[in-house]
Amino acid sequence: MTVRLRIRGGEVYDPANGVEGDVRDVLVEDGRIVADLPAGVPELDARGLVVFPGGVDLHCHIAGSKVTLARRLSPERARAEGLPAPELEGGTGRAGTGGVVPSSFATGYLYAGLGYTAAIDAAIAPLGARQAHAELADVPLLDSGFLALLGNNALLLSLLEAGERERFVEAAGWILEAAGALGMKAVNPGGVAAWKAGASNVAGLDDPIGGTAITPRVVVTALADAAADLRLPHPLHLHCNNLGMPGNAATTLATMQALEGRRAHFAHLQFHSYGGEPGGLPVSAAPAISEYVNGHENLSFDVGQVMFGPATVMTADEPAGYLLHRLTGRKWVNLDIEVETGCGVLPFEYRDRNRVHAVQWAVGLELFLLARDPWRVVLSTDHPNGGSFRAYPRLIRLLMDRAFRDEELRRLPEGALAGSALADGLEREYTLSEISIVTRAAPARLAGLTRKGHLGPGADADLALYPKGGDAEAMFSAPRYVIKGGTVVLEEGQLRRSVQGVTLRSSPLYDPGAAGRLRPAFESRYSIRMDNYPVAAEMMRGEGRVGGDTPSGGSEPA
Amino acid sequence: MITLTGRAEAHGVSGEGLLPESFAAAAESEVARTRLRFGAETAELGDLFHVRTAPGAGEPELRIEPGGVRLHGLGTGMTRGRIVVAGNAGDRLGAAMVGGEILVEGSCGDCTGGEMTGGFIRVHGDAGARAGGALAGGPRGMAGGVILVHGSVGDEAGAAMRRGLVAIGGSAAARAGFHAIAGTVLVLGGVGEAPAMATKRGSLVVFGEARLLPTFRYACEYEPTFLRLLLRYLSGPLAFAVPERFARGRFRRFAGDFSQLGKGEILLWTDA
Numbered sequence: 028m029t030v031r032l033r034i035r036g037g038e039v040y041d042p043a044n045g046v047e048g049d050v051r052d053v054l055v056e057d058g059r060i061v062a063d064l065p066a067g068v069p070e071l072d073a074r075g076l077v078v079f080p081g082g083v084d085l086h087c088h089i090a091g092s093k094v095t096l097a098r099r100l101s102p103e104r105a106r107a108e109g110l111p112a113p114e115l116e117g118g119t120g121r122a123g124t125g126g127v128v129p130s131s132f133a134t135g136y137l138y139a140g141l142g143y144t145a146a147i148d149a150a151i152a153p154l155g156a157r158q159a160h161a162e163l164a165d166v167p168l169l170d171s172g173f174l175a176l177l178g179n180n181a182l183l184l185s186l187l188e189a190g191e192r193e194r195f196v197e198a199a200g201w202i203l204e205a206a207g208a209l210g211m212k213a214v215n216p217g218g219v220a221a222w223k224a225g226a227s228n229v230a231g232l233d234d235p236i237g238g239t240a241i242t243p244r245v246v247v248t249a250l251a252d253a254a255a256d257l258r259l260p261h262p263l264h265l266h267c268n269n270l271g272m273p274g275n276a277a278t279t280l281a282t283m284q285a286l287e288g289r290r291a292h293f294a295h296l297q298f299h300s301y302g303g304e305p306g307g308l309p310v311s312a313a314p315a316i317s318e319y320v321n322g323h324e325n326l327s328f329d330v331g332q333v334m335f336g337p338a339t340v341m342t343a344d345e346p347a348g349y350l351l352h353r354l355t356g357r358k359w360v361n362l363d364i365e366v367e368t369g370c371g372v373l374p375f376e377y378r379d380r381n382r383v384h385a386v387q388w389a390v391g392l393e394l395f396l397l398a399r400d401p402w403r404v405v406l407s408t409d410h411p412n413g414g415s416f417r418a419y420p421r422l423i424r425l426l427m428d429r430a431f432r433d434e435e436l437r438r439l440p441e442g443a444l445a446g447s448a449l450a451d452g453l454e455r456e457y458t459l460s461e462i463s464i465v466t467r468a469a470p471a472r473l474a475g476l477t478r479k480g481h482l483g484p485g486a487d488a489d490l491a492l493y494p495k496g497g498d499a500e501a502m503f504s505a506p507r508y509v510i511k512g513g514t515v516v517l518e519e520g521q522l523r524r525s526v527q528g529v530t531l532r533s534s535p536l537y538d539p540g541a542a543g544r545l546r547p548a549f550e551s552r553y554s555i556r557m558d559n560y561p562v563a564a565e566m567m568r569g570e571g572r573v574g575g576d577t578p579s580g581g582s583e584p585a
Numbered sequence: 586m587i588t589l590t591g592r593a594e595a596h597g598v599s600g601e602g603l604l605p606e607s608f609a610a611a612a613e614s615e616v617a618r619t620r621l622r623f624g625a626e627t628a629e630l631g632d633l634f635h636v637r638t639a640p641g642a643g644e645p646e647l648r649i650e651p652g653g654v655r656l657h658g659l660g661t662g663m664t665r666g667r668i669v670v671a672g673n674a675g676d677r678l679g680a681a682m683v684g685g686e687i688l689v690e691g692s693c694g695d696c697t698g699g700e701m702t703g704g705f706i707r708v709h710g711d712a713g714a715r716a717g718g719a720l721a722g723g724p725r726g727m728a729g730g731v732i733l734v735h736g737s738v739g740d741e742a743g744a745a746m747r748r749g750l751v752a753i754g755g756s757a758a759a760r761a762g763f764h765a766i767a768g769t770v771l772v773l774g775g776v777g778e779a780p781a782m783a784t785k786r787g788s789l790v791v792f793g794e795a796r797l798l799p800t801f802r803y804a805c806e807y808e809p810t811f812l813r814l815l816l817r818y819l820s821g822p823l824a825f826a827v828p829e830r831f832a833r834g835r836f837r838r839f840a841g842d843f844s845q846l847g848k849g850e851i852l853l854w855t856d857a
Contacts, residue, residue: 102722109599112625122625358724 030513031056031064037073037492040463041080043472043481047460053078055488058513062484071515073492076507079463080480081144081489082419085470086264086294086329087410089134090162090173091151093341096360096372097128097411101339104374105130113522120525127339127374127411135167136522141419142491142506145471145479147531148173149212149264149294149409150343152364153560154553156206160530160566168511170479170487170571172531174264175206176343178213178246179220181366182545182552187249188239196253198545200537203257205561207532209474209573210261211254212294214343216246218268219369228346229268232281243268244285251289257535260475260574262290262327270295270347273303276312280319288325292473295331295409296320297391302446309386311447313393321399327473329405332391332422334414335379341412345369366552377414379435385443387413389436395426396453401464405473419466420503426457427499462499475574476531488513529569586641587616589634591652597624598633600656600675605645605666605685613638644685657694660687663704676713679706680720682730695739696720698732701749711736714758717751717770718744725766727751733825740777743770746787752819754826762789765849771815773827784842784849792831792854801841801851808835809852830856 034053039046053073054064088094098105108125110133123133138146146166151159151173163171177183177199186195203211217236218229224237232244251263267282269275279299283291293299300316301309320326342348345361348371352359355375362370377384391413398404406423410416425432436449444450457465471480478487492508509517516524542557549557587608599622608616616638617631630636633654645666649656657675660668663682670678670687676694679687682704692710699720712734718726718741726746737755744760746768756774763779765787775793782798790812813832820827836852 100722103720104722106720106722109622111622111627119626 029057031068032488032510032513032515033064033068033070034073034078034490034492034510035070037076037078038495039078039482040459041482042460042464043468044483046482053482053490055510055513058488059478060482060484060486060488071508073508075495076492077459077495077502078482079142079491079493080467080471080482080486081491081509081511082138082142082466083470083474083476083480084138084143084146084407084410084416085405085474086149086331086407087146087416088148088150088341088412089146089166089171089410090131090148091159092155092362092364093150093343093370093372094128094162095158096362096370097339097341097374098124098130100358100360100372101126101128101374104128104337110136115522116524120522127337127415131162131165132167135169135525137417139168139509139511139516140506140522141417141503142493142509143416144168144489144491144509144511145170145476145528145531147171147209147474150174150176150214151206151208152176152343152367152370153202153206153208154364154367154555156208157562157566160207160562163530164527164568167525167527168516170489170528170531172209172571172573174210174212174261175203175208176214176368177202177211177250178216179218179223179343179368181220182548184217184220184236184239184241184246185548187245188241192249192252194541194544195249196256197537197541199250199253200257200535201541201545203259203533203535204537207530207562207564207567209531209533210259210264211250212264212266213246213250214266214368215268215270215347216250216265217241217243219343219345222346222349223363223369231278232268232285243282247282247285247291248287248289251286251291255290257537258574259533259535261473261533262292264292264294266294266344267299270298270342270344271301271351272305273301273307273309274305276300276302276316279316283319283323283326286325290325293320293326293328295407295412296328296394297331297333297387297413298409300390300394301386309383310445311386311390311393313390314397314446314448317394317397320403321397324400324403327403327405327469328394329407329409329470330391330394331407331409331413332395333377333384333387334408334418334422335377335384335388336414336418338375338377338414339372339411340375341370341372343368343370345371347371348373351375365554379438380440382440382443385439386447389439389444389447389449392425392432393448393453395457395465396455397448401461402469402472404465405470406462406465420500423457423462423466423503424498424500427462429454429456431498474531475533477573527568529571530567531571531573532567533574534572586639586646586648587611588637588639588648588650589630590637590650591633591654592635593633594653595623595628595633596655598628598654598656599623600659601661603630603647603656603659604663605647605668606664608638608647609645611638660685663687673710677720678708679704682706692736697734698727698730698751699723700725701727701732702729704730706730706732708732708734708736711755712738714739714741715744716742716753717746717749717768718742718763727768731823733819733823735825737774742772743768743787743789746770750815752825756793762787762849765789769815771819773831781842781849781851783845785846786848788850788852790836790852790854795851795853797839797851798842800844801839802843804838804840804850806835806837806855812836812852
């Protein structure tokens with residue numbers, strides 16, 4: 028049966044189609060936006076409401092072993108916020124726990140409760156892809172996918188060391204297809220491998236990795252090339268070396284320069300934009316980073332904003348996790364994922380009276396406010412590393428409301444704004460259109476999600492309708508309606524229906540013969556047989572192929 | 586005073602938020618409309634209990650006749666007043682309580698007085714594991730207050746406790762005083778395996794059988810004055826039955842746990 032809906036008279040913000048606050052109707056048919064509808068179809072009165080496309084979180088952590096570990100590590104946080112099952116049309120939903128790392132069903136409900144309808148987990152070890160798909164299937168209301176961790180994969184590094192670039196690319200493509208990933212991620216490229224081999228880390232872009240002749244520079248450029256060669260919808264998603272270290276902006280800038288025009292998306296750039304001396308206190312280097320990014324269209328980034336309050340560090344950057352554990356004495360879990368990567372998890376708290384945390388908070392805001400092109404900026408807290416996604420409304424208010432921002436600035440300890448552009452009084456306030464870009468249009472476009480982030484004909488009918496007026500935090504905390512795939516899931520602020528999203532995955536372009544060539548190396552390095560490695564298509568929800576019709580390697584990896 | 590009388594068979598009901606001070610001036614109908622978490626959903630208090638209110642002077646009091654309703658987390662965060670449970674209570678009774686008094690005429694579940702910082706809990710029956718201990722995932726257990734269990738307790742009584750007193754009339758199961766940072770666990774009966782395992786500081790006083798870990802070292806035999814005073818306080822003002830002969834004996838002191846800081850102690854009563 029054809030399902031139609033006319034969303035009448037809302038103030039529409041659809042910057043991808045040049046619509047900035049026009050009062051107009053949005054038409055929905057069978058889960059998509061359409062240009063025309065016959066008269067007499069059901070209507071939703073959106074007068075007085077602001078109409079956005081559904082939110083797209085390009086960088087969060089909501090599935091996989093690290094999330095499970097975080098929940099097990101901090102039962103006290105889960106206990107503090109029990110979430111009763113919502114009463115839904117046709118039955119009761121699922122109860123869960125909230126806190127910084129909500130349980131799976133609760134994650135979907137809470138995201139939808141903010142108007143988000145798609146999310147990408149930014150770090151899944153391909154070996155854990157099966158679990159991640161299963162877990163994402165239990166996160167309702169979101170179309171979701173993940174980025175596969177490739178930057179410390181021993182098999183790939185060995186191919187690079189042997190100078191076999193073509194086999195490196197096809198192996199990366201095969202792994203992505205086998206895992207059902209949307210794109211590729213490199214975390215502290217080479218640094219994790221070095222740490223696992225007994226070194227403390229790599230110190231910079233040209234440090235040899237674990238006694239090999241290759242360096243992070245080689246890994247970064249090879250992966251950036253591979254993303255292009257494989258025709259991935261999203262470029263290399265890069266977590267640079269030296270995360271969180273004072274003075275790491277030099278490494279970040281060197282990495283940007285090393286790309287020499289290749290496309291790359293810099294993850295949680297805030298954590299990589301510090302001046303100062305190693306071992307000392309960090310200061311802001313956001314102006315220098317912003318200047319470089321502003322001048323190079325091949326680069327995009329998500330901010331990874333720190334929000335004061337509880338957070339959970341969960342990172343494939345094992346040495347960084349270990350360092351934080353040593354610094355804070357907090358409980359910590361380390362997970363070694365054999366030849367692929369690792370993972371460190373520890374509960375954390377950002378405090379506004381802590382100078383280091385205050386610097387981090389300020390650096391994030393600077394990156395937002397100094398960015399000239401919002402289409403290359405993505406709003407994120409690196410959930411839950413910088414804070415929960417549930418803090419997005421507050422972050423939006425910080426961007427839209429200078430008076431509120433200045434009030435918050437006054438709470439920071441003296442000296443925290445040294446070197447910061449905020450100290451000079453950044454006046455910029457984001458507009459609703461810019462918020463729509465950094466929370467919807469830009470992340471969708473950067474991820475290659477052509478049917479998301481906009482409201483043009485053919486787009487997925489994912490929308491969030493917010494009441495206008497009041498402060499931005501209140502507005503974005505409580506959408507009046509949320510529509511997912513044409514179904515009104517949230518009405519008058521109450522979750523009424525739950526629908527299943529689809530798996531967002533790419534179609535990497537590689538030679539179908541790659542599997543056979545990869546087999547000997549795979550069988551000699553992995554603890555599981557190659558035939559058991561690919562995740563079966565039945566494990567994935569619906570059909571959310573992005574950037575192509577079918578993988579050139581076949582619909583099922585061989 | 587408010588009296589709640591169970592009218593249903595219901596397990597897995599969260600009693601968090603059921604505090605005497607919350608209902609000090611509330612009408613019966615208002616109390617009955619309070620929503621409690623019940624398994625995956627919520628239920629109105631009035632669906633589970635008959636509610637009666639009676640005017641009273643002094644500190645607010647909540648009396649619960651649970652019947653078939655098992656309430657978990659009752660008295661969580663309590664600051665003042667009194668809760669009387671005329672029957673059994675569930676897990677986390679008085680968790681993180683700050684002040685006030687809880688009396689249980691029957692037994693209760695795990696984590697009684699977990700992470701409490703003040704107040705008084707008396708359980709006439711038995712208590713489950715981790716009485717006065719850290720709640721799951723918590724870094725430390727009780728940091729103040731008194732827990733009296735007239736019966737026996739489960740594993741890890743006083744786990745990671747920081748301050749305060751847990752007195753047990755019967756026996757304690759394994760690892761009593763586990764990972765304690767300070768405070769006192771006093772057991773009139775025997776203790777199970779690995780008593781005071783990984784304790785840093787604090788005292789575990791045992792009047793019955795105990796088999797110690799090799800990481801505890803004999804120090805001396807003596808008559809600690811603080812124990813004589815403590816026993817007198819327990820049997821007098823706190824009406825906690827302490828056999829008279831316990832007041833006469835001496836104590837062998839074992840220092841440990843030397844796998845940790847080694848500043849804790851186990852005091853074993855001896856009928857000298």
